[in-house]
Amino acid sequence: MLITFEGIDGAGKSTQIQELVHALSARSIEAVTLREPGGTAVAEKIRQILLESSHEISPIGELLxxxxxxxxxxxxxxxxxxxxxxxxxxxxxxxxxxxxxxYGRGIDLELLRSIIAISTCGITPDITFYLDLEPEEAMKRKFSKTSIPLAFEGDELDRMERSGLEFYRNVRQGYLDIMHIKSERFVWINALDPVAVIHSRIIALLDERFLQNQSSYDERNAMGTSKSKKERFL
Ligand SMILES: Nc1ncnc2c1ncn2[C@@H]1O[C@H](COP(=O)(O)OP(=O)(O)OP(=O)(O)O)[C@@H](O)[C@H]1O
Ligand SMILES: [Mg+2]
Structure with a gap:
């Protein structure tokens, strides 16, 4: 089973993943937890270039x-x-x-679809939790401040986060559009809700859809995965 978390920086993805991993572990389900970009030696090096670099990177360079x-x-x-x-x-x-x-950098969505198909080998999440938050709120969280800073600027922020509020408004709009198109796998979560409330909702949804039938679900998933792997070479 592949569960993904999406949302703008500061929406609460890492917080909820941590809660979920604990809850699954209490049920003796050991989850493999990964973050993008990263997760392999090479991918972690690319992460450094993408997030820590002070160099300008073109939108296409960033995409690739x-x-x-x-x-x-x-x-x-x-x-x-x-x-x-x-x-x-x-x-x-x-x-x-x-x-x-x-939506953020303005690269053609059709082009993105092809590149995504290549980079994912056609793998799609079974469920995606989208934590929805306005960029202004995300900023407050990042800085733990009550006032809204004028822009995503400053040394504490990574290269992506320095892109500005307008960029993040577009990104959020992108998520909302994807959610409407992919409504069968996207779950909208109000990221303003308390951590515990969001966690309970996530567990309830996973229980309802998958966890009660974990073993048969994983069998089907494994079969589906080997098929995608094969299709990659056709
Ligand atoms: N539901 C919530 N209500 C209030 N604060 C929250 C909530 N969830 C997370 N936070 C706080 O907001 C901040 C950002 O949370 P977190 O790091 O989980 O976000 P993220 O989506 O993983 O961000 P990034 O994309 O930058 O990694 C943290 O300080 C966290 O404690
Ligand atoms: Mg995080």
Missing amino acids: LFSASRAELVQEVIVPALANGKTVILDRFFDSTTAYQG
């Missing part, structure tokens, strides 16, 4: 770097884990590319 990192993660870690029936939890996946590089 994120995609290269994803290709490594998918082939080295995600495909084998799913094939072994593991529960994989991903902190960002290709919806981030559509939202950030498509």
Whole structure:
């Protein structure tokens, strides 16, 4: 089973993933938890370039770097884990590319679709929790301040986060559009709700959809994964 978390920086993805991992572990379900970009030696190096670098990176360069990192993660870690029936939890996946590089940077969505298909080997999440938050609120959280800063600026922020409020408004709009198109797998979560309330909702939804029938679900998932792997070479 592949569970992804999406949302703008500061929406609460890492917080909820941590809660979910504890809850699953209490049920003796060991989840493989990964973050994008990163998760392999090469992908972590690409992460450094993408987030820590003070260099300018062109939108297409950025897209290809994120995609290269994803290709490594998918082939080295995600495909084998799913094939072994593991529960994989991903902190960002290709919806981030559509939202950030498509709606945020303005790259053609059709082009993104092709690159996403290549970098993911066609793997799609079973469920995506989208934590929805206005960029102004996300900023407050990042800085733990009550006032809204004028822009995403400053040394504490990574390269993506320095892109500005307007960029993040577009990214959020992107997520909302994807949610309407992919309504069967996207779950909208009000990220303003308390951590515990969000966590309960996530557990209730997973219980309802998958966890009660974990073993048969993982069997089907493993079969589906090997099929995608084969299709990759056709
Ligand atoms: N539901 C919530 N209500 C209030 N504060 C929250 C909530 N969830 C998380 N936070 C706080 O907001 C901040 C950002 O949360 P977190 O790091 O989980 O976000 P994130 O989506 O993983 O961000 P990033 O994309 O930058 O990694 C943290 O200080 C966290 O404690
Ligand atoms: Mg995080």
